[in-house]
Structure formats: structure tokens, C-alpha cells
Amino acid sequence: MLRAKIAGHALVLVATVVLGGFLSATLVRLAPGFDADEQQLDPHLNTESVQALRAARQLDHNVWRFYFSYMNRAAHGDLGTSLALGQPVRTLLRDRAPLTLRLLSVGLALAWMAALSLALTAAWLRRSTYDVLTTMVSGTFLCIPAAVLALLSVLWNVTGSLAIALIVFPHVYRYARNLLAKSYTLPHIITARARGLGEGRVLFWHVVPGVAPQLLAVAGVSVSMAVGAAIPVEALCGLAGVGQLAWQAALARDLPLLVNITILVTLVTLLANCGADVIGHMVRGQDS
Amino acid sequence: MNLWQKLACAVLAVVLCASVAANWLAPAGYAKQYREATNAPPSRTHWLGTDEIGRDRFARILYGTRVSLLLAPAAALLSTVMAAFIGGFAGYLGGIWARMAMAVTDLFLSLPWLFLLITARALMPLNVSPLFSVMVTFLLLGLLGWTTAARVLCATAGSLRSTDFVCQARAAGLSKRRLFWIHVMPNLKPVLYAQFWISIPVFILSEANLGILGLGVAEPLPSWGSLLKELEGMVSVGEEPWKFVPLILLVVVVMSFQLLLSGQEQVAA
Numbered sequence: 001m002l003r004a005k006i007a008g009h010a011l012v013l014v015a016t017v018v019l020g021g022f023l024s025a026t027l028v029r030l031a032p033g034f035d036a037d038e039q040q041l042d043p044h045l046n047t048e049s050v051q052a053l054r055a056a057r058q059l060d061h062n063v064w065r066f067y068f069s070y071m072n073r074a075a076h077g078d079l080g081t082s083l084a085l086g087q088p089v090r091t092l093l094r095d096r097a098p099l100t101l102r103l104l105s106v107g108l109a110l111a112w113m114a115a116l117s118l119a120l121t122a123a124w125l126r127r128s129t130y131d132v133l134t135t136m137v138s139g140t141f142l143c144i145p146a147a148v149l150a151l152l153s154v155l156w157n158v159t160g161s162l163a164i165a166l167i168v169f170p171h172v173y174r175y176a177r178n179l180l181a182k183s184y185t186l187p188h189i190i191t192a193r194a195r196g197l198g199e200g201r202v203l204f205w206h207v208v209p210g211v212a213p214q215l216l217a218v219a220g221v222s223v224s225m226a227v228g229a230a231i232p233v234e235a236l237c238g239l240a241g242v243g244q245l246a247w248q249a250a251l252a253r254d255l256p257l258l259v260n261i262t263i264l265v266t267l268v269t270l271l272a273n274c275g276a277d278v279i280g281h282m283v284r285g286q287d288s
Numbered sequence: 289m290n291l292w293q294k295l296a297c298a299v300l301a302v303v304l305c306a307s308v309a310a311n312w313l314a315p316a317g318y319a320k321q322y323r324e325a326t327n328a329p330p331s332r333t334h335w336l337g338t339d340e341i342g343r344d345r346f347a348r349i350l351y352g353t354r355v356s357l358l359l360a361p362a363a364a365l366l367s368t369v370m371a372a373f374i375g376g377f378a379g380y381l382g383g384i385w386a387r388m389a390m391a392v393t394d395l396f397l398s399l400p401w402l403f404l405l406i407t408a409r410a411l412m413p414l415n416v417s418p419l420f421s422v423m424v425t426f427l428l429l430g431l432l433g434w435t436t437a438a439r440v441l442c443a444t445a446g447s448l449r450s451t452d453f454v455c456q457a458r459a460a461g462l463s464k465r466r467l468f469w470i471h472v473m474p475n476l477k478p479v480l481y482a483q484f485w486i487s488i489p490v491f492i493l494s495e496a497n498l499g500i501l502g503l504g505v506a507e508p509l510p511s512w513g514s515l516l517k518e519l520e521g522m523v524s525v526g527e528e529p530w531k532f533v534p535l536i537l538l539v540v541v542v543m544s545f546q547l548l549l550s551g552q553e554q555v556a557a
Contacts, residue, residue, distance in 0.1 A: 012391075012394070015391075016395060016398070019395065139543065139546060140539065140543070142542075142546070143489075143493075143538075143539045143542040143543045143546065144535070144538075144539060145493045145496040145497045145500065145513075145516070145538070146402070146493075146497055147496065147497045147500035147501060147516070148496070148500065148516055148519065148535055151500070151516075151519045151520055151522075152519075155519070155522055155523075155524070155525060156525075224398065224399075224400050225400070227400045227403070228400030228401055228402040228403060229402075231402050231403065231406065231501070232402070232497060232500065232501060235501060236500070236501075236520065246403065246406065247406065247501060249410070250406040250407070250409065250410040250501075250503060251410075251502060251503070253410050253411075254410075255410065255411070258406075258407055258410055259407065261403075262399065262403055262404070262407045265399070265400060265403050266395075266398055266399050269398050269399070269400060270398045273398065
């Protein structure tokens with residue numbers, strides 16, 4: 001069963017790469033200036049050289065040949081060259097990915113710590129005032145655009161990871177709180193409490209293990225949220241990460257760069273979701 | 289409807305009426321420049337001051353609210369209709385159609401929303417007229433925002449397919465098309481209604497994000513996104529607090545929608 005699940009996820013990943021590659025190639029081919037080559041304007045080149053360059057570009061006019069060569073290059077790690085920055089996409093991604101990874105991991109850790117501690121305290125205390133207060137705080141953050149939270153983090157001089165945490169926190173808190181609150185209405189929890197089991201024991205022995213698989217699923221989704229939040233945070237906080245690169249590529253209409261970043265991001269989020277699903281499946285397997 | 293929901297309804301009604309009446313409340317318009325009063329603080333003539341090129345901030349907020357509040361529902365309607373066709377049809381037909389539709393939906397859902405939006409927005413020309421930029425922004429929101437709703441609708445239509453009344457209608461010889469429009473579609477209405485309302489605050493926030501990043505509505509036309517861009521150059525909160533009015537208005541409006549929709553979310557799920 002687990003193997004089938006992993007195989008299913010692997011199939012989805014492969015399909016995403018193939019489809020994403022085709023999409024990427026299509027967009028690059030349709031992009032303005034696809035047929036243009038600055039080299040042809042070089043006055044040092046003679047007519048034969050220019051003709052040779054034109055002949056080489058003619059090969060790309062065959063759609064299928066172009067797709068094949070594009071996918072072949074991508075499979076060998078050549079993701080093309082950024083139109084706006086004039087550098088290989090691979091180099092740009094390699095240079096900027098560490099900062100984004102650090103930002104995302106710290107931001108996600110902070111968001112989860114805050115959300116879980118508040119949700120668990122709310123579940124433990126079971127006091128409406130505390131619940132209303134925490135729900136209002138998280139609800140307010142939900143109503144503020146991610147880009148504004150990034151701007152406020154610049155204004156208050158706080159780190160980019162804290163801004164990501166503030167963007168992800170209300171979503172995680174809302175799910176975690178609802179899951180925990182729903183668990184308290186389950187018959188075995190009501191029975192355990194009626195038999196006089198301590199609140200802490202009920203929460204950590206009976207409620208939390210029950211909601212763990214769903215929380216793991218939310219963990220997968222929260223990676224996607226954090227990656228999305230990286231664009232405004234990095235762009236507006238002046239952090240040179242992949243998010244800022246995507247924003248710059250969008251403003252410059254640098255399609256080869258933008259599409260490759262999007263595919264990479266899709267793969268990361270798919271991997272996170274698949275990982276969360278597989279771990280959740282294993283946890284459920286252990287429980288049963 | 290509880291007290292909070294009534295209050296939210298009243299707030300939304302007031303904001304909507306004020307934005308619709310922008311032509312009367314701020315007859316000078318959103319683009320008129322008062323060059324003798326650039327970056328002016330609030331005064332009797334300019335209730336919320338002026339921006340860096342001397343445009344009245346109050347007028348811009350009213351017109352910007354109109355753009356965001358009228359076009360977000362239009363985008364929500366488009367995405368709901370698309371979700372109804374894609375998700376509803378796929379769910380009703382079932383089998384390979386449902387699996388294919390869900391595979392595409394999952395692929396869309398795996399992409400972070402903002403990444404998808406800026407990639408799609410970058411495909412369009414950025415140097416366009418303000419009116420075209422408004423259309424492009426909200427059209428994109430509508431065209432890309434159907435996935436979550438489609439997932440829910442596919443599941444709902446799939447469950448309706450095996451209900452007694454649909455089976456009986458099928459056994460009576462009703463054509464597939466008639467069955468879908470007369471028996472399945474009316475039962476999808478509550479979910480469609482809920483999805484429509486839930487999409488509105490999401491689209492308002494998305495437009496604000498795009499606007500702040502410079503990929504939304506083009507100048508001089510105001511929207512909440514372009515108005516919030518003013519916060520970018522601020523040094524401290526106390527410096528010019530009136531610049532936060534668009535943010536407060538946006539938060540109040542989105543919160544009102546959330547309060548109003550607290551019951552709808554369960555229907556949508």
C-alpha cells in the first residue's frame with residue numbers, strides 16, 4: 001500500500017516535470033525576441049558565419065525538434081540563459097537558493113511553533129476568552145496581504161523569516177485549532193475526560209496522536225504557502241533569493257528564468273506534499 | 289445571521305455605497321494633481337492628504353475601493369463558472385474525465401498562488417493602458433482561481449451521480465445533458481454560491497499583493513494594491529499615519545467578508 005502510494009506520487013512528479021518542460025518550452029518559444037540573436041549583429045562576423053547562425057536557429061523552427069532539444073538540455077542541467085540578467089539560469093538559482101531555503105526553514109519553524117503552541121494552549125485551557133483572542137489575532141493577520149506584512153517587517157526592522165512566519169502562522173493556526181477542537185467532540189475523548197483523565201494526558205495521549213496525520217498534511221501545504229510568501233518578502237525586503245529573482249524576472253518579462261523558477265517551485269511543493277502524505281500514511285499505519 | 293454578521297453586512301454596504309458614490313463625494317477625480325500641495329498632510333480640502341504628485345488620497349481611496357470591490361466579484365463569478373463547468377462536468381461524468389480534471393487541478397494547486405499569478409501576469413505586456421491592466425489583472429484572477437472550487441464541485445457532482453433521484457432519472461431514459469442541467473446543476477447551487485463568496489476576499493488580497501509588487505493595476509487608476517504601494521517608502525509608522533487608511537479599510541472589508549462567510553465555509557467544504 002505504501003509502495004503504491006510512493007509510486008503514485010513519483011508518477012505525478014514525473015508527469016509534472018514532463019508537462020512543465022513542455023509548458024516551459026512553449027512559453028520560451030512564444031516569448032518576444034525568440035528568433036532574435038544578438039550575435040548576428042556582430043560586425044566582426046562575415047556573411048558565412050551569419051548564415052551559419054541563421055541556419056542553426058532555423059532548426060528551432062521545427063516545434064518537436066525544439067521541444068526535444070529543450071528537454072534534452074534541461075535533463076542535462078542546462079536550464080537556458082536569463083534574458084534580462086544574461087546569466088545561466090542554473091547559476092542564478094544555485095547562488096540564490098541557499099538564502100531562500102534558510103528564510104523558508106526559519107519562517108516555517110517559527111510559524112509552526114507559534115501556531116501549535118497557541119492552538120495547544122487553546123485546546124488545553126478550553127476558555128472562550130483565550131480562544132476568541134487568539135482567533136482574532138490570527139484572523140487579523142489573515143486579512144492583511146502578504147506584501148503588506150513584508151512592508152511592515154521592513155518598517156519595523158524585523159527579519160524576513162519573521163515576515164514569512166507571520167504570513168504562514170494564521171493559516172496553520174486556524175487548521176490546527178479547528179482540528180483540535182473537533183477532536184474534543186469525539187466519543188473516545190469524551191469518555192476519557194468523563195473517566196477523570198487529566199487534561200494534559202487527554203491532549204497529548206489521545207487528541208494530538210489522532211490529529212497528527214492531518215497536521216502533517218497541513219505541513220505539506222504550509223511549505224507551498226511559505227514559498228508563495230517568499231516573493232513579496234524577498235522583493236520588498238531586498239533579500240537576494242529565488243523569490244526576488246522571480247519578481248525581477250516577472251517585471252522584466254524574462255520568461256526562460258520565470259518558467260524555470262516556477263517549475264522548480266512546483267517540484268519543491270509537490271515533494272513537500274508527497275513527503276507529508278507518505279509520512280502521514282506511515283503514522284496512520286502505526287496507529288492501526 | 290448573528291450580530292457580528294449584521295455588522296459586517298452594514299460595513300460592506302457603507303463601503304460599497306461610498307465607492308459607488310465616488311463621483312459625487314470626490315468630484316475632482318482620482319487623477320487630478322494639486323501641484324501646490326504635494327505630500328500634504330490631512331486638511332479641510334484634502335481629508336487624507338495628498339500623495340507625492342499631489343493627488344487627493346481620499347478620492348483615490350474611494351475610486352480604488354470601487355475598482356477592487358466591483359471587479360473582485362466579477363473575477364469570482366468567472367472562476368465559479370469555470371469551476372462549475374470543469375469540476376461539475378468532470379464529477380458528473382466520473383471515470384477518466386474526473387481523474388483527468390483532478391490531475392490538472394492538483395497540478396494547479398501545487399503551484400503557489402502568487403507564483404502562478406506573476407508568471408501569468410508576466411506573459412501579458414506590462415506597459416498597457418490602466419483600463420486594460422485592470423481587465424488583465426482581474427481576468428487572470430478569475431481564470432486561475434477556479435481550481436479549489438473545481439475540486440469541491442467535482443466531489444459534490446460525483447456524489448450526486450450515484451444518488452437515488454439521479455439513478456431513477458437515468459433509468460427513465462433522460463439524456464445526459466438534460467440530467468446534468470435539470471437534476472445535477474440545481475443541487476450544486478449552494479456549493480457554487482459559497483465558493484463565489486469565498487473567492488471575493490481571496491481575489492481582493494491577491495490584487496493587493498500584485499499591486500504592491502508593481503504587477504497589478506497601472507497608474508493613474510487606483511486600486512487597493514496601488515494605494516498600499518505608498519507604504520513602501522515609509523520610515524516609521526508615526527510619520528504619516530494617514531497613509532495606513534487604505535490598509536485599515538482593506539482589513540476591515542476582508543474581515544467583514546470573513547465574518548459574513550463563516551457559515552458558508554462549511555457548505556463550501
